[in-house]
Amino acid sequence: MQNHSSKKTSMPHRDAAVRRIPVFVGLLLILIPLAESVNGSVLWGMNYHSPKLMSQVGDMVAWVKLIAVCAGVYLIFKQKGALKLLFKNKWVSNILNIFIAVVAFIQVNLGFFDVAMDMVLTDNTDYFHKEFEIGKNTIYVHTLDQGALGKAYHNFYLKCPLPLHRFELKPIEQTDWVLDLQLKATDVGFGVFNGRGEFKHDIGLNGINCT
Numbered sequence: 001m002q003n004h005s006s007k008k009t010s011m012p013h014r015d016a017a018v019r020r021i022p023v024f025v026g027l028l029l030i031l032i033p034l035a036e037s038v039n040g041s042v043l044w045g046m047n048y049h050s051p052k053l054m055s056q057v058g059d060m061v062a063w064v065k066l067i068a069v070c071a072g073v074y075l076i077f078k079q080k081g082a083l084k085l086l087f088k089n090k091w092v093s094n095i096l097n098i099f100i101a102v103v104a105f106i107q108v109n110l111g112f113f114d115v116a117m118d119m120v121l122t123d124n125t126d127y128f129h130k131e132f133e134i135g136k137n138t139i140y141v142h143t144l145d146q147g148a149l150g151k152a153y154h155n156f157y158l159k160c161p162l163p164l165h166r167f168e169l170k171p172i173e174q175t176d177w178v179l180d181l182q183l184k185a186t187d188v189g190f191g192v193f194n195g196r197g198e199f200k201h202d203i204g205l206n207g208i209n210c211t
Contacts, residue, residue: 022075029072030104033065037107047166051140051159052129059118066111073104131159132183134190137205139183140169152177154192156203160210172208175201 036044042058087093130141138159145152154177157169180195192201 019079026072026075027100029068029075030100030107033068033107034103036061036065037110047162047168049165050129050131050167051142051169052125052131055125055129062111062114062118066108066115069104069107069111073100073108076100130181132190134183134185137210139172139190141181141183143177143181145177154178154181158205158208158210168210170208170210172205173203175203 039045041047042054042061046057047054048057087096128143128145130143132139132141140157140159142155142157143152144155154175156172156175158172160168160170162168175192178192178194178200182193182195182197183190184193185191186202189203189205191199192203193199
């Protein structure tokens with residue numbers, strides 16, 4: 001009789017533990033993408049191989065985060081009071097409910113925006129990300145072109161190699177947009193020319209190196 005009664009009392013605890021699993025997974029699916037987004041760089045600044053590759057990886061990560069957050073919202077809010085399974089305190093669970101709802105709402109909206117922008121800009125990856133070999137240096141040029149929404153710029157960086165095929169970007173200078181941008185080495189750095197060979201900017205590398 002005692003064994004039979006102990007099995008009965010253990011069943012609710014086991015059921016509650018099983019019910020907690022999707023809630024816990026749902027929290028992870030919302031909070032991990034949030035942590036990656038707050039960091040501000042793709043996969044916490046992994047910087048593997050090249051900025052162009054990381055931009056392409058970022059496009060895929062945007063899809064994964066959007067799907068993960070939607071799945072997390074479903075797992076948490078599909079059953080009423082799901083967070084009470086993790087937090088017995090009523091106030092804590094209510095505050096966490098509001099926090100998760102707000103965070104998920106913001107992430108889903110930003111996720112849809114990122115995915116939409118990625119779909120528009122994916123075909124122009126070579127336009128936004130260029131690399132030039134200037135002497136022993138690799139110059140990375142990131143083009144910021146907002147189209148009709150604003151002015152276009154070029155951000156120039158010195159690309160420095162790191163172990164395991166990673167890289168570090170050291171800012172050099174920002175200039176106005178140049179059509180069909182080309183770079184040519186100079187005594188102090190490099191010159192910026194357009195596609196017709198017309199000189200536009202002179203940029204020095206004094207004090208900027210990979211050491």
